[in-house]
Amino acid sequence: MSRRTRWVAIPLIMIAVASIQVYRVAAFQLTPWKGGGFGMFSTTDSGLDRKIILEIEVAGLHHFALLPTGLPDPELHKAVRYLPGLYLPALAQRCQDLAFSTPQIEAMQPFSLAAGNQEIEAAMKTVASECVSPLMTARTIRAAYRNEFGQAQIIVLQDSPLRRDSLCARVLAVSVYAPVMDASSCTIRFRCVARIDAPQEKA
């Protein structure tokens, strides 16, 4: 490539990256907003509003639960939202390590906290913002509860492995949903963009 034509490398790189992005959108459900293909502001499915739904079996009954933001780890959660086709299998695998429970929502009401205890306050806000689903992960539940005297007790979120015998539910499938706007009826609904059956453990 001569000195005068070296600039051609730039548009060629752009087209190559954009081609990869188109392939990833088609094959791995990458949001058009990401990946260097310049699909931003073209669809309501920006990736930010994608939701991860777990299909769970509890005592023989099927439930659907919204996976709280940041679980099982923030990077994987984000990667699944943007590129589910590639990262959903890893998430489904990791979800097998989560323990589930069916707590009472009322136990999650905000408590009055000792002033100045910012760590507890931050943990409480996290819990409050994540308590959005009838079924919640044990890791979230362990963050706040009332003791036998009715006082607020906080356990700051921790990464220690959960006890396997605490499992009372198992994940059957994991799906990713994206919002779609219909201008004629002015309604928003979610549609499934990716789904995978969770790997089941051998007995």
Place this chain on the structure above:
Amino acid sequence: MHPGRWHPTRMAQRMTCLLFALYGNSHWASRVPTIILVAYAIVRPHVIRRQAFWLVFAVAFGLGLWPVLIGADNHKYLMLYWLLALAICQTSGSVALAARSMIGIAFALATAWKLACGQFFDGSFLLHEALIDPRFSGLARALGITAETQAANLLAWRQVQVHDVLSGAVELGSTAQLRLVMTAGSWLTLVVEAAIGSLFMLATLRSSPIGGKWESVLACRNGALIAFCWMTYPIATVVGFSWLLCTLGVAQCGAAEVKSRYGYLVTFAATQLFTLPWSQMLAYLI
């Protein structure tokens, strides 16, 4: 290269330093070297003429972009391409062609995606933004959406996100006037973006040493790009993208296109004014 202070390439290189210092990658791996390199360029201004400087810049920025690539915005990619262009192009003419082609391809791809996704042409996307995105709240208020409706829309949107992802559909409050404006705005955006993409790509081919023999009726490309910036960024205040487009715009200007160059510079400066809370002010006045 001409050594003149107001030479397009020099000007674009200085604008690039400012762009990366303020709106570069926030990851430490590129933020720290970026600040060091920009500081060096301030102390030793002649260094921006060296390709090695831009190569180091590109490597540092690329290394910092890699860990966050999956969530990176498209203009971060474009910023990396621009650094690479400055690193490999040895003449002002080559830099101009690279910048011109980058603008052309970026806008062509943006137009293609807007057509392919199917939510832009009928106004769905812009209507969604107008009803949900706080940046559009002032515009929505001007088009008949009340503050109560906006609050109800936001609440409904949050509700469907946390409770009705699987089965629910939420109806948002709107007005016929807003729908009409958003649909018209969608078409206008498509036309302008397609025009910019076409004009810049044709301009690249016309002036390329390896390209065809396109006749020059392409001077209006600069006006179209400047108009796009004034039309888009007061609402969607992505300052980094606007600054990058202005920088590329300056870099690709011909020696005779002095007015266009000043147009880009004024837009570059005005983008900061776009970040003032105009939407909230408008909403307050209404």
